[in-house]
Amino acid sequence: xSDKEPFNDVTDxxxxxxxxxISTDQGNxxxxxxxxxxxxFIIGAFVLGALFILIGSFMN
Numbered sequence: 127x128s129d130k131e132p133f134n135d136v137t138d139x140x141x142x143x144x145x146x147x148i149s150t151d152q153g154n155x156x157x158x159x160x161x162x163x164x165x166x167f168i169i170g171a172f173v174l175g176a177l178f179i180l181i182g183s184f185m186n
Contacts, residue, residue, distance in 0.1 A: 156162065 157165070
């Protein structure tokens, strides 16, 4: 028997069809490594750009 009982048959059916937005498994909650690295690069570039703009505005 599963640890978490569905609220009703409709929610059980929808979670089987659509999937659960919140993962209860440890290994299922993260993105694949290439997508994760692209995201880290984009966020890092945004933060560095904002930092350079902030520092550059004080240089004038």
